[in-house]
Amino acid sequence: MGSDHTSEHDRLAESEEMASPWRFWGPYLAARQWGTVREDYSPHGDAWGYFTFDHARSRAYRWGEDGIAGICDRHGFLNFAVAMWNGQDDILKERYFGLTNGEGNHGEDAKEHWWVLDGTPTHSWMRVLYRYPQAAFPYKELRARAAEARRDEREPELADTGVLSGNRFFDVQVTYAKAAPDDICVDITVTNQGPDAAPLHLLPQLWFRNTWSWGRDARRPALIASTAQGWTRVVAEHSRIGRYTLQASGSPTMLVTDNETDEVGLFGRGRNPSRYTKAGIDDHVVNGLLDACQVVEPGTASQPGTKAAAWYHFESVAPGESVSVQLRLIAGNGHGRAFGSTFRDTMAARQQEADEFYGSVIANQDPRERAVVRKALAGLLWTKQIYRFRLRHWLEGDPANPPSPGERLRPGARNVHWRHLDVADVLSMPDEWEYPWFAAWDLAFHMIPFAMVDPAFAKDQLLLMCREWMMHPDGQLPAYEWEFGDVNPPVHAWAALQVYFAEQHRTGVGDRVFLARVFHKLLLNFSWWVNRKDPEGNYLFEGGFLGMDNIGPVNRSERLPEGWRFEQSDATSWMATYALHLMRIALELARHDEAYEDVATKFVEHFLSIAQVSSRFGSAARGIWDEQDGFCYDLVSRTHGDGSVESAPVRVRSMVGLIPVLATARLEPWVFAELPHFAARLNYLLHHQPEFGQFINWRAGGERSALLSLLDEGKLRRVLARMLDEDEFLSPHGIRSLSAAHRDGMVVDVAGQQHWLRYEPGESHTPMFGGNSNWRGPVWFPTNALLVQALHTIDAFHRGDLAVELPTGSGRTMPLGDAADELSRRLAALFLPGEDGRRPADGKRVEASDSPLWTEHVTFSEFFDGDTGEGLGATHQTGWTALVAALITGWPRAW
Numbered sequence: 037m038g039s040d041h042t043s044e045h046d047r048l049a050e051s052e053e054m055a056s057p058w059r060f061w062g063p064y065l066a067a068r069q070w071g072t073v074r075e076d077y078s079p080h081g082d083a084w085g086y087f088t089f090d091h092a093r094s095r096a097y098r099w100g101e102d103g104i105a106g107i108c109d110r111h112g113f114l115n116f117a118v119a120m121w122n123g124q125d126d127i128l129k130e131r132y133f134g135l136t137n138g139e140g141n142h143g144e145d146a147k148e149h150w151w152v153l154d155g156t157p158t159h160s161w162m163r164v165l166y167r168y169p170q171a172a173f174p175y176k177e178l179r180a181r182a183a184e185a186r187r188d189e190r191e192p193e194l195a196d197t198g199v200l201s202g203n204r205f206f207d208v209q210v211t212y213a214k215a216a217p218d219d220i221c222v223d224i225t226v227t228n229q230g231p232d233a234a235p236l237h238l239l240p241q242l243w244f245r246n247t248w249s250w251g252r253d254a255r256r257p258a259l260i261a262s263t264a265q266g267w268t269r270v271v272a273e274h275s276r277i278g279r280y281t282l283q284a285s286g287s288p289t290m291l292v293t294d295n296e297t298d299e300v301g302l303f304g305r306g307r308n309p310s311r312y313t314k315a316g317i318d319d320h321v322v323n324g325l326l327d328a329c330q331v332v333e334p335g336t337a338s339q340p341g342t343k344a345a346a347w348y349h350f351e352s353v354a355p356g357e358s359v360s361v362q363l364r365l366i367a368g369n370g371h372g373r374a375f376g377s378t379f380r381d382t383m384a385a386r387q388q389e390a391d392e393f394y395g396s397v398i399a400n401q402d403p404r405e406r407a408v409v410r411k412a413l414a415g416l417l418w419t420k421q422i423y424r425f426r427l428r429h430w431l432e433g434d435p436a437n438p439p440s441p442g443e444r445l446r447p448g449a450r451n452v453h454w455r456h457l458d459v460a461d462v463l464s465m466p467d468e469w470e471y472p473w474f475a476a477w478d479l480a481f482h483m484i485p486f487a488m489v490d491p492a493f494a495k496d497q498l499l500l501m502c503r504e505w506m507m508h509p510d511g512q513l514p515a516y517e518w519e520f521g522d523v524n525p526p527v528h529a530w531a532a533l534q535v536y537f538a539e540q541h542r543t544g545v546g547d548r549v550f551l552a553r554v555f556h557k558l559l560l561n562f563s564w565w566v567n568r569k570d571p572e573g574n575y576l577f578e579g580g581f582l583g584m585d586n587i588g589p590v591n592r593s594e595r596l597p598e599g600w601r602f603e604q605s606d607a608t609s610w611m612a613t614y615a616l617h618l619m620r621i622a623l624e625l626a627r628h629d630e631a632y633e634d635v636a637t638k639f640v641e642h643f644l645s646i647a648q649v650s651s652r653f654g655s656a657a658r659g660i661w662d663e664q665d666g667f668c669y670d671l672v673s674r675t676h677g678d679g680s681v682e683s684a685p686v687r688v689r690s691m692v693g694l695i696p697v698l699a700t701a702r703l704e705p706w707v708f709a710e711l712p713h714f715a716a717r718l719n720y721l722l723h724h725q726p727e728f729g730q731f732i733n734w735r736a737g738g739e740r741s742a743l744l745s746l747l748d749e750g751k752l753r754r755v756l757a758r759m760l761d762e763d764e765f766l767s768p769h770g771i772r773s774l775s776a777a778h779r780d781g782m783v784v785d786v787a788g789q790q791h792w793l794r795y796e797p798g799e800s801h802t803p804m805f806g807g808n809s810n811w812r813g814p815v816w817f818p819t820n821a822l823l824v825q826a827l828h829t830i831d832a833f834h835r836g837d838l839a840v841e842l843p844t845g846s847g848r849t850m851p852l853g854d855a856a857d858e859l860s861r862r863l864a865a866l867f868l869p870g871e872d873g874r875r876p877a878d879g880k881r882v883e884a885s886d887s888p889l890w891t892e893h894v895t896f897s898e899f900f901d902g903d904t905g906e907g908l909g910a911t912h913q914t915g916w917t918a919l920v921a922a923l924i925t926g927w928p929r930a931w
Contacts, residue, residue: 040542044393047158052492054462055110057217061365062159064422065106065115067132067468067912071144073450073517074099074425074473077433079441081450083518084136084144093127094298094315096246098434099424102131102472103241105150105164105210107220110462112245112422113257113274116282116365118210118224119345121237121321124172128239128318132469133175141185142799143808146469146911147178147194149882151893153209155414156393157490161386162212164418165893169199170206170234187801195882203889204230206353213386218280218367221382226350227358229889236350237321239291240363242270242282243343246295249309251435259344261290261330262337269370270344281370284346285362290332291317292341317345397489398925405924408867411894412921415914416485419465423474425517427457454520458505464497467898470808470910475516476501477524480531481818481916487538488922494535495550498528502557511564525610526565529558529617530822534928536624548625555621559635562618565611566642584819587690587773587811588670589784589791599674600787606692608650608660609668612699612746615643620701626711637717640744643699644721647731647746650696660685660696666754668693672787686786688793689775691811691819694759698826699746702833705739735833743833752830753840759823760855761844769876769905770815770863771823772797776902797902799909809909813902817919820863825928827856853929860923866905867894867920879906896920 051058069075070092076083087095092102101108103117119130134146149167156162174197181192194200211223228234244257257274268290270282284290293316299305301315316329330338338344350359364374371378398409431452433440445452464486465471466478479501483494500506506514508521515522532554540546584606622636650659650668660668662685670692673683708715722729733743747755759765764775774795781794793812794801800810830838831853839849842858850858866877875894878884883895896917897907922928 040396042392042396043389044156044158044160045396047160048490048492051158054493054496058158058160058214059462060110060217061107061214061220062110062420062462063107063155063162063418064110064112064420064462065108065117066100066102066421066472067104068134068472069097069100069102070131071136072100072473074430077430077437077440077444079443081444084138088136089131089133091302092131093318094302094313096249096295096297096314098246098250099430100422101243101245104129104131104166105208107159107162107212108245108422109277110422111276111460112424113247113277114242114244114272114280116222116240116242118166118208119239119241119317120168120206120208120226121239122168122170122172122206123235123237124170126172126322128322129168129173130241130318133173133178134469135179135182137808139179140182140191140808141187141189142191144470145191145808149194150912151895152411152415152418152912152914154390154410155417156386156390157417157493158214159212159417160214161390162418163414164210166208166210167200168206168208169194170204170228170230170232171199174199187799190880191799193881200882202231203887204232204234206234206236207889211383213383215378215382219371220365221379222363222365223360223383224363225358225360226353228353228355231355233352233354236353236359238348238350238359238361239317239321239345240282240284240361241317241343241345242272242365243295244272244274246342249296249436251437252429257342258340259292259342260338260340261292261332261344263287263290263332263334264337267370268346270346271369278367279369280365280367282344282346283364283366283370283374285375286348287334288346288348288361290338291320291329291345291347292332292338293317293329293343295342312341314343317343317347321347393489398921401924404868405864408864408894409921409924412867412896412914412918413485413489415896415912416464416482416918416921417489419468419482419912419915420462421465421468421472422461423463423465424460425457426459427451428455431455451517451520454508454514456505456509457514457520461500463500466915467910467913469912470898471516471915473517474514475524476513477527477818478916480527481821481919483531484534484538484821484927485918485921487535488925491535491539491542491547494538495547498532498535498554499550499557501528502554502561507557507560508564510568511560511562512568513561525606526561526614527610527822528554528561529614529621532558533617533620533624546624548628551621552625555618555625558618562614565614584691584773584811587692589686589688589786589793597787597789600672601674606670606695608646609695609699609746612643612646612650612696615639615646616699616701616744619643623707623711623714626714627706630711630713633711633713636711636714640714640718641721643744644725644728644731647699648727650746651730651751661751662687665689666751667758668696668755674787684785686784688782688784689758689764689777691771691773691816694755694765694771694819694823696746697752697755697759698822700826700829701744702829703742703744705741708740733833741833743830745830749838756840757844760840760842764844766843767815767902767905768862769866769900770817770820770859772813772902773811773816773819773899774813774902776813795902797904798906809898814899814908815863815902815905816899817863818916820859821919821923824856824859824923827852827859828928831856857929864920864924866900866907867896876900876905877907879904881906 070087071084075087078086101115106117108115132148137144153163207227209225213221248256261270268284272280293312294310296310298313319325319328332338463474464482486494514520536546619639622632626632669685671683735741778795784791795813797813836851883890896914898909898913
């Protein structure tokens with residue numbers, strides 16, 4: 037680790053609080069607001085159909101905004117983004133296009149190319165590249181191709197239409213540099229990468245989120261554009277954030293409209309609430325409607341509006357030529373010398389400071405690995421988004437609109453039991469287009485790479501998920517907006533520990549106040565799990581799909597035939613793991629407050645009880661461990677009238693059966709030296725319940741230490757033999773989510789019903805959970821990262837003495853820690869050129885072409901083909917795929 041004495045570290049030191057000035061502006065503008073649950077007021081929850089891409093140009097959003105390469109204030113009131121027109125499209129390019137869940141043969145999918153190139157944690161420096169075709173964008177063709185494609189075929193992509201052939205596109209590079217917290221320099225440089233000259237219209241836009249049309253706040257902000265006294269500018273006035281001025285270089289034409297819905301054009305209503313509407317600038321530029329918006333004449337000012345654009349028209353951009361415009365957004369009345377040397381100096385200084393910062397954070401790595409880490413972290417930082425959602429208002433509807441349909445309020449309707457939820461915070465999103473809403477377990481994984489660059493933000497995010505306006509009063513964490521009541525794996529205690537130790541490693545001091553705060557809230561969540569997801573009280577848990585969407589032969593969130601229930605291997609193992617993580621937090625806190633020793637004892641007892649039941653023949657004299665196969669399986673069980681219990685394993689070898697490997701924790705010598713009450717209670721338990729001893733491995737000789745584990749060494753070896761077998765779970769690029777032993781498919785009996793399941797290494801062939809992700813074969817970073825850490829934990833206890841074959845059957849043995857490092861290398865290699873000079877993650881996509889215009893950019897996909905490593909699913913999943921940054925830089929061994 038390099039020095040923390042860089043300018044960006046100084047800014048971070050000033051910005052421990054999320055409301056600090058340097059954090060006020062950032063990439064908090066969504067890439068997609070249409071098609072979200074927040075904007076859906078339909079009776080039956082048709083989010084994709086209620087607010088469509090085609091509506092977005094003309095219809096005001098209720099809860100957020102979106103744009104290309106955009107920024108906004110942390111409240112989402114004032115927004116800036118880049119729009120453009122190639123002279124060919126029917127509409128301005130104001131937002132990224134993609135297919136809805138119903139349109140895509142593999143669900144929703146963005147059909148554009150853009151990359152986050154760089155960025156710092158305080159957003160003092162950010163750079164994004166968008167690739168804009170010069171020919172008409174093939175909206176209709178992409179929809180038609182997807183409609184014709186089968187689920188077992190590849191997704192049609194933009195490159196398949198031919199519009200990118202011959203590099204006939206503009207590269208639109210947007211760079212932000214803060215001269216001060218409220219003074220932002222913006223450079224937009226557009227390069228014609230094609231062989232022919234082409235026209236370009238560039239329209240940087242500034243607008244207010246519509247907060248005034250819903251009958252809850254009549255205050256209306258105002259934008260006034262002017263070209264007087266040699267300044268081209270927009271002055272924005274808002275009651276909450278005050279005055280800001282956007283200054284524009286050169287002499288663009290200033291256009292002003294209102295961020296209001298076109299009620300007449302969209303819905304055939306008699307009149308609009310405003311003379312000018314959201315699509316006014318679009319209609320003026322593209323359709324030539326002169327009265328669609330205000331056009332500011334030289335030397336004059338506009339009437340107040342709520343959306344404005346600076347219209348730059350380049351009649352012909354030559355092949356290879358770049359054109360640039362500069363803008364400056366500053367609090368107050370603007371800057372007398374907005375551009376020129378002060379602008380250039382700010383850009384140069386912030387870029388140099390970003391280089392120094394990352395030189396510190398990712399020192400001593402291979403240059404190619406450093407580049408991957410930096411881009412992964414830049415993408416992660418860009419996933420921050422202002423997320424506003426007041427459930428009570430959403431369920432009931434707004435005073436200015438018709439009453440909410442009764443179907444939305446019926447028992448069992450979407451999120452009807454989450455009326456307390458009231459969010460208006462900057463949150464880390466899984467993917468800025470495909471998943472522009474927080475997901476509880478995704479967010480926990482994001483915090484590991486976040487801890488590398490911004491531990492204050494990482495701590496804040498984990499605490500936010502547990503705050504009273506997020507966590508349900510019964511203790512459940514909100515899953516995601518499609519159904520806040522869905523159940524995700526309980527990984528927040530694990531994430532809190534990682535963030536705590538990361539900061540302790542970097543500074544020498546861990547934040548125990550943070551650890552205690554999150555611990556107390558997670559006690560409620562643990563109780564919710566115990567009370568709601570262990571219905572028989574036998575320490576075998578159910579939970580539903582648990583984040584791994586289609587991994588089972590049936591949807592585990594749906595009810596089984598009457599009388600049957602799931603007892604899930606992964607739910608039970610997650611709870612054992614959760615108990616160990618809470619125990620570990622309690623032990624850490626007990627070093628300074630002995631009251632926590634009792635709580636630590638509670639969790640070690642809970643772990644041992646789960647371990648005992650999961651390994652023996654439990655509710656029906658059967659647990660999740662299957663001695664015949666040497667693997668862990670889900671169970672289906674039912675209780676007969678005479679009290680007898682019938683159960684059977686669901687014999688599918690999947691990640692579900694590897695989760696028990698995660699349930700392991702070390703009791704280091706300091707625990708027994710510093711915490712005598714905990715040690716005494718553990719001794720008492722082992723004396724009076726000696727069967728617990730099989731789950732505790734004691735280190736012989738020297739200081740007293742122990743390893744708690746759901747799987748004893750014999751079972752662990754049998755599970756790892758399958759996990760590290762190339763014919764089963766081990767792929768060239770990590771651990772598969774489903775064993776390749778199921779390539780030919782299998783019929784699985786679940787509660788008397790027959791179901792078909794097959795190893796599918798790439799995209800999903802089933803519509804389960806929308807069909808846009810796949811846990812039946814691909815490699816996923818979150819579970820792989822957890823397995824890597826578990827192997828390191830076990831290896832640290834055994835001090836390298838426990839060796840395994842890797843691959844199984846190869847005769848090549850190594851300590852578990854080295855096996856974990858090998859898995860990390862395989863995961864990192866997805867993003868590094870192989871022997872053929874290509875990145876495996878690029879697969880057969882256009883990014884794998886020979887052109888450096890494509891090969892220089894890294895795409896961080898959602899999941900990866902279990903055979904080839906090709907990136908699939910969402911294409912900006914940084915997000916949890918940014919875990920590669922932590923793996924490359926030595927996590928968890930280095931932490």
